[in-house]
Amino acid sequence: MKAPEKKVQKAVEREMPGYVVRKKPRKARQPAASTDAVSPDLETLKKKYLGDDSETDAAGMPPPARARAQAKAKAKPSYDDEIVPVEPKDRSRDGRLPGGARAKRVVYSGDADEIIGRQG
Numbered sequence: 001m002k003a004p005e006k007k008v009q010k011a012v013e014r015e016m017p018g019y020v021v022r023k024k025p026r027k028a029r030q031p032a033a034s035t036d037a038v039s040p041d042l043e044t045l046k047k048k049y050l051g052d053d054s055e056t057d058a059a060g061m062p063p064p065a066r067a068r069a070q071a072k073a074k075a076k077p078s079y080d081d082e083i084v085p086v087e088p089k090d091r092s093r094d095g096r097l098p099g100g101a102r103a104k105r106v107v108y109s110g111d112a113d114e115i116i117g118r119q120g
Helices: 005-015 042-050 063-075
Strands: 019-021 082-088 104-109 114-118
Touching (some): 005 019
Antiparallel strands (some): 082 104
């Protein structure tokens, strides 16, 4: 899951003073084609391939191991790594970035709560 914006902004302020997370990401283009088919849901596939009285889940985990994995997942939220656009706080009077520069991108590690990669 994505990390909260406030958490990402704090990491950017801590590790890249003078930069902020860009507020409005550009909208993604619409896909050129629509979906042709839809796959069946997980329960239907379990019945088809594992049978009705299967003792394991789709990952092949027996019930005790599944319970431990679920308890671990509930203990601490796990955040995905993500690429975040950042830009300088100071802008010229016309609202453009200094020197005609573009926003930079950083790689934010959600679990480590730090920036692990930078562009430029």
